Amino acid sequence: MEAREQMNIVIVGHVDHGKSTVIGRLLADTGSLPEGKLESVKEFCRKNARPFEYAFLLDALKDEQAQGITIDTARCFFKTNKRDYIIIDAPGHVEFLKNMVTGASRAEAALLVIDAKEGIKENSKRHGHIVSMLGIKQVVVLVNKMDLVGFDREVYEAIVSEFGEFLQKVNIRPINYIPISAFNGDNIAQRSRNTLWYDGPTVLEQLDGFVNKKENRQLPFRMPVQDIYKFTEEGDDRRIVAGTIISGSISVGDEVVFLPSNKKSVIKSIEGFNVKPRNTAYADEAIGVTLTTQIYIKPGELMVKANEKHPSVSSRFRANIFWVGKAPLIKNKNYKLKIGTMKIGVKLIEISHIIDAAELNIDTFKDQVERHDVAECIFETAKPIAYDVISEIEQTGRFVIVDNYEISGGGIILEAVPDTDSSL
Ligand code: GDP
DSSP states (O other): OOOOOEEEEEEEESTTSSHHHHHHHHHHHTTOSOTTHHHHHHHHHHHTTOOOOHHHHHHHHHHHHHTTSOOSSOEEEEEOSSOEEEEEOOTTOHHHHHHHHTTSSOOSEEEEEEETTTOOOHHHHHHHHHHHHTTOOEEEEEEEOGGGGTTOHHHHHHHHHHHHHHHHHTTOOOSEEEEOBTTTTBTTTBOOGGGTTOOSOOHHHHHHHSOOOOOGGGSOOEEEEEEEEEEEETTEEEEEEEEEOOBSEEETTOEEEEETTTEEEEEEEEEESSSOOBSEEETTOEEEEEESSOOOOOTTOEEEETTSOOOEEEEEEEEEEEEOOSSOEEBTOOEEEEETTEEEEEEEEEEEEEEETTTOOEESSOOEEOTTEEEEEEEEEEEEEEEOOTTTOSGGGEEEEEETTEEEEEEEEEEEOOOOOTTO
16 A cells, blocks of 8 residues: 655644634544544533533543653644645744754644734734744645634735735745634635635645655655775775665666765665665665775765756855754854764854744844754855755755754754855
């Protein structure tokens, strides 16, 4: 059986604007709840003379999930015919930002929820800003609780225009704005009769319309060199270049380039551990290769295919970083950067802006990054390194920073920054 496609979605919005209700409704309307769960929670509410809330349903599910396993962020699963969705619902949570910025869990798309009656709050803007910093490109705004404003088109359009103006400033162009009533299910799975003036997709149609990241195997080939083993066979000096394939595939006869050294060769054989030599190997496999020519390369280099898109090679790059170090991250101090199998000296050169994860305050004037801050900044490594930007290949676009032998920050690379010529 073929594995089903999965997509991570993040849902954000001011408290009480209806995130839990949207999620609960999506679970209920796609038939993704355990049998009888909805009824038993409704029954519980009736018995206790409390109005039913989808939030209770989610709490009940999370309690079950939490038994025996620890979950760091609230995660909910539902299925459509097209794929399985994992909804990550913990914005503003230190853990959430950490996972997103360090790449532990990336979201392909974001839903921003706004209460039609309350309108845009400061938090709605902060969340917009964070979504932008995380580099999430597929964004949809859900204008919720439309029932409280009589499904008034003018109210919806005023929010679309006001929020759109703000989002543009933080470089987000939402794919869509959807008027919904999460509580009643309007435009969630079913098109609503209350919004005949709206002819866009329902939330479910929109989700299925999002484009998912490519499978690792379909991406260009990348293998960070872990080690070089030397041995003599039939009087010949042989070298095996060992590592784990991050993405793509490699075959005997392929021309390869090692970056940043730019040395080239051709694959002579592919050997696995405890398996016979073979012609082709794929993402996630640990392999060793021999080359047709004797070249001297070092662990830490990135092996790529000559005829595929190459990674960036530079010493400066723009990144988002999540800092967990006890001491703040400061400019011009020497740190160690680990990316793939490469370890190299690095300095923080410039801070564009900082968001503190606990309060979500945005600061453009701080000149150091403190514990639990998320910062967009420019780093410079001691020598050029090979990497991909996070939007192209995740695993080669992530790094960690080590301060005093401790992992103190994790980040994602957004873009290469041209090296300045220090001789000028
Ligand atoms: P969260 O804090 O963003 O997760 O918000 P909740 O989903 O818990 O919703 C907050 C309150 O708004 C709850 O009392 C919900 O029942 C209510 N609510 C959510 N969606 C709607 C809606 O579409 N219409 C109405 N009238 N109330 C809603």
